[in-house]
Amino acid sequence: MEELVKVSNLKFNYPDGTELLFDGVDFVVNKGERVVILGPNGSGKSTLLSLLLGLLTASDGEISVLGINPSKDYEKVRERIGVLLQNVDLQIIAPRVSDDISFSPRNYGYKQEEIDELVDDILKKLEIEHLRDKVPHYMSGGEKAKVGIAGALVTKPELLILDEPFEHIDPTCRMELINLLNNVNKEDGTAIILSTHNMNTVPIIADTVYLIAEGGRIVGKGTPKEIFSEIDKLSQCHVEPPILGSLFSELKDMGIELDVSLTVKDAACAIASEIVLLKNQIGIK
Amino acid sequence: MSHLHIPDGILPGWLVIAGWLLTAVMLAFSIYRTRHKELKRKIPLIGIISALMIVCMTIPIVPIAYHINLSVIAGIILGPAVAFISIFIVDFLIAMFGHGGITVVGLNTVVVGAEALIGFYLFQLFMVMMGKDSIMWSSGLAAVISLILSTSLLVGIVYSSQLNPELVIGIEKGNPAGQVVTDEAPDELVSGVNIKSFAKTILVLLGIGWLLEGIITAFVIKYVSRVRPDLIFPQRT
Amino acid sequence: MDVAIIDYYAIHGSSFLHRATAPWKILFTALVIASIILTDDIYILLGIYFTLVSLAIWTKLPVQRIITIAAYPAIFALIFAFLIWNGSWTKAAVIILKALTAALSMVLLIVTTPYPDVFDVVRPIMPRIIAEGLIVTYRSIFILLELTDELIKALRVRGGISRRKYITNIKNFSSGIGLLLVKGFDFSEKFYGMMNVRGYGGKISGDRRQSFITYNDILAIVIGLLIFGITIGTVIKKEFLQLGIYILILSVIALVISSVIKQFST
Numbered sequence: 001m002e003e004l005v006k007v008s009n010l011k012f013n014y015p016d017g018t019e020l021l022f023d024g025v026d027f028v029v030n031k032g033e034r035v036v037i038l039g040p041n042g043s044g045k046s047t048l049l050s051l052l053l054g055l056l057t058a059s060d061g062e063i064s065v066l067g068i069n070p071s072k073d074y075e076k077v078r079e080r081i082g083v084l085l086q087n088v089d090l091q092i093i094a095p096r097v098s099d100d101i102s103f104s105p106r107n108y109g110y111k112q113e114e115i116d117e118l119v120d121d122i123l124k125k126l127e128i129e130h131l132r133d134k135v136p137h138y139m140s141g142g143e144k145a146k147v148g149i150a151g152a153l154v155t156k157p158e159l160l161i162l163d164e165p166f167e168h169i170d171p172t173c174r175m176e177l178i179n180l181l182n183n184v185n186k187e188d189g190t191a192i193i194l195s196t197h198n199m200n201t202v203p204i205i206a207d208t209v210y211l212i213a214e215g216g217r218i219v220g221k222g223t224p225k226e227i228f229s230e231i232d233k234l235s236q237c238h239v240e241p242p243i244l245g246s247l248f249s250e251l252k253d254m255g256i257e258l259d260v261s262l263t264v265k266d267a268a269c270a271i272a273s274e275i276v277l278l279k280n281q282i283g284i285k
Numbered sequence: 286m287s288h289l290h291i292p293d294g295i296l297p298g299w300l301v302i303a304g305w306l307l308t309a310v311m312l313a314f315s316i317y318r319t320r321h322k323e324l325k326r327k328i329p330l331i332g333i334i335s336a337l338m339i340v341c342m343t344i345p346i347v348p349i350a351y352h353i354n355l356s357v358i359a360g361i362i363l364g365p366a367v368a369f370i371s372i373f374i375v376d377f378l379i380a381m382f383g384h385g386g387i388t389v390v391g392l393n394t395v396v397v398g399a400e401a402l403i404g405f406y407l408f409q410l411f412m413v414m415m416g417k418d419s420i421m422w423s424s425g426l427a428a429v430i431s432l433i434l435s436t437s438l439l440v441g442i443v444y445s446s447q448l449n450p451e452l453v454i455g456i457e458k459g460n461p462a463g464q465v466v467t468d469e470a471p472d473e474l475v476s477g478v479n480i481k482s483f484a485k486t487i488l489v490l491l492g493i494g495w496l497l498e499g500i501i502t503a504f505v506i507k508y509v510s511r512v513r514p515d516l517i518f519p520q521r522t
Numbered sequence: 523m524d525v526a527i528i529d530y531y532a533i534h535g536s537s538f539l540h541r542a543t544a545p546w547k548i549l550f551t552a553l554v555i556a557s558i559i560l561t562d563d564i565y566i567l568l569g570i571y572f573t574l575v576s577l578a579i580w581t582k583l584p585v586q587r588i589i590t591i592a593a594y595p596a597i598f599a600l601i602f603a604f605l606i607w608n609g610s611w612t613k614a615a616v617i618i619l620k621a622l623t624a625a626l627s628m629v630l631l632i633v634t635t636p637y638p639d640v641f642d643v644v645r646p647i648m649p650r651i652i653a654e655g656l657i658v659t660y661r662s663i664f665i666l667l668e669l670t671d672e673l674i675k676a677l678r679v680r681g682g683i684s685r686r687k688y689i690t691n692i693k694n695f696s697s698g699i700g701l702l703l704v705k706g707f708d709f710s711e712k713f714y715g716m717m718n719v720r721g722y723g724g725k726i727s728g729d730r731r732q733s734f735i736t737y738n739d740i741l742a743i744v745i746g747l748l749i750f751g752i753t754i755g756t757v758i759k760k761e762f763l764q765l766g767i768y769i770l771i772l773s774v775i776a777l778v779i780s781s782v783i784k785q786f787s788t
Binding site for chain 2: 524525528555558559560561592594595598599601602605621624626628629631632640649650651652656657658659660661662663665666670692695696697699700701702703706707709711713714718722
Binding site for chain 3: 053054055074075078079081083085087089090091092093094095096098099102103104106107108109112115135136137138151
């Protein structure tokens with residue numbers, strides 16, 4: 001599997017002297033992989049993403065994004081990376097939606113016909129053609145998020161980096177965004193790195209989950225099922241486990257050991273199966 | 286607040302053109318002075334300071350009469366070159382609201398730009414003379430003095446508007462404006478502005494504004510120096 | 523100077539002036555301002571003013587609001603007229619009318635034309651730093667307005683602004699501006715970072731798409747040329763100044779007709 005991103009024992013110093021050390025498990029993202037970063041506030045999730053984008057410079061350790069050190073050579077690879085920030089206002093630069101979506105290809109020197117085609121495609125794909133000539137400050141949070149993601153996807157990047165993309169948008173918009181990201185990953189093979197507090201979205205958007213504790217230490221790596229089974233570790237990191245994870249943990253304490261389910265449907269099936277089994281065992285029809 | 290609120294069509298053409306020419310030269314110089322800084326670093330800075338100046342202009346500190354300019358603050362924080370570019374953008378944008386004529390944007394930029402320039406250098410001078418602990422006094426005084434000087438420039442512009450350049454070339458001593466003066470009122474141009482009373486009235490009217498802006502500048506710079514001292518002290522263009 | 527409301531009108535309007543394209547509207551405004559500069563005749567100036575008010579009615583926007591926005595510069599024109607008073611009421615009236623009329627023509631432009639469209643027209647004649655600076659300033663204004671709103675609310679609910687506590691109010695107000703400045707700088711640094719990440723190389727906005735001249739453009743130009751033509755006629759031939767009163771009457775009739783039509787159509 002081709003490694004797109006690798007972070008190992010990376011150290012970062014804030015201006016006030018606080019230090020973050022991303023040690024423990026190496027942070028690795030492979031081609032086509034969907035990675036979610038979980039952690040409490042102040043653990044360094046956004047800082048890690050900023051380091052990957054070359055917006056911050058580490059003081060020590062190893063960091064590689066598409067084969068380069070991003071703090072030095074980000075410009076060599078930025079065309080292959082799409083970004084969506086938590087505060088999407090920060091990245092909507094141009095005064096109109098169509099101008100903003102075409103911002104990156106225009107500055108990378110694409111021809112006008114190509115730019116027009118790319119913009120038309122992405123507007124259609126995200127179903128936001130009606131926003132083409134709108135100005136950003138009259139758009140809702142969900143619309144801005146879509147415009148931001150359109151700008152990130154327009155050049156068909158190999159890697160997409162999103163910092164808490166599900167904050168400030170309603171559940172319907174959130175599901176639309178998740179479906180879009182999954183489609184982009186499936187159809188174009190785009191690797192995704194995103195940070196979130198929204199635990200319920202993790203099973204549907206992640207292949208791999210990294211758990212970061214306070215201070216930056218990477219304390220867990222695994223599939224969503226594996227990570228959500230480690231309730232104690234999640235608690236230590238002050239990360240609220242998903243409701244289903246807590247449910248299965250409580251059942252385990254009661255002596256009913258079931259494989260952790262990640263979705264309500266799977267959980268309902270697992271619990272129903274167990275009830276039927278118990279009924280059969282004690283002879284209840 | 287010495288922004289020229291003179292409408293279009295009042296000042297003579299030659300003066301308006303001179304304002305634009307001077308602004309063009311100063312803009313070219315400012316752009317040249319900031320050439321070492323990346324465009325993408327300058328533009329967000331200019332954008333945010335210009336936006337802040339416009340937003341502050343929408344907040345009247347005394348209803349209708351006074352609003353703060355932030356030109357001296359812009360000068361201190363951005364340096365005179367970048368501040369001048371920012372001020373031109375602000376004057377251009379507010380002229381679109383009819384806030385001062387579009388034709389006098391050149392003159393406005395010269396006057397308000399002069400505030401930023403003088404304010405910056407006076408601030409540096411006072412800090413050297415009075416020490417780093419005097420940041421409030423240095424910035425407040427710099428603001429007041431630069432506003433007095435820029436208002437004087439404004440009075441000078443209004444006085445110049447009465448001059449006929451063709452006649453000035455061929456003038457005689459004792460006839461400074463190329464117009465007829467009478468023996469009874471030697472200070473007054475027969476068909477022009479009584480510049481002394483204009484100057485007196487405007488200095489009184491704007492005096493309160495200078496004081497307010499000076500006080501506000503002092504508190505703002507003090508606040509910024511405590512939270513982001515790097516914005517106040519490094520070398521600026 | 524209500525930036526937000528002006529921007530809102532420009533983007534959400536649907537009148538013929540809104541549909542006219544920016545370059546022709548700018549030309550119209552230039553013709554009107556040239557007329558204002560050239561003439562010192564009170565009747566001509568009043569005629570232009572009433573014509574512009576008629577156009578304001580046709581924009582289907584709140585006319586009173588537009589006139590109020592455009593009247594703000596008149597306060598300063600009044601002060602200026604008073605300061606240079608030399609006994610002539612006509613001269614004072616001319617100064618105030620020039621201020622009102624010029625302001626109204628600019629406001630009409632800006633309440634019917636989104637800023638980005640105006641910037642697209644002036645961009646080619648400006649240095650890049652100013653052209654791009656205008657766009658980023660425009661974006662930043664709305665972000666700062668939101669921050670300012672929140673700041674004022676916070677000051678009010680936390681007792682930072684109180685009646686009669688003038689010194690405290692000034693101190694807190696100044697701290698508020700300091701806070702806006704610091705937040706603004708943080709924003710600009712992050713904005714710079716994002717411009718870098720997104721590949722900025724000197725072009726924030728796309729090139730303006732060429733569009734054919736429409737009937738709305740023609741109408742705007744015809745009105746502009748009419749105003750300019752009449753004005754220049756009176757400047758060149760002083761005898762035409764006698765017709766000034768008739769021009770004023772015509773413009774008042776146009777204003778009345780526009781008001782009546784608007785009343786019936788709402």
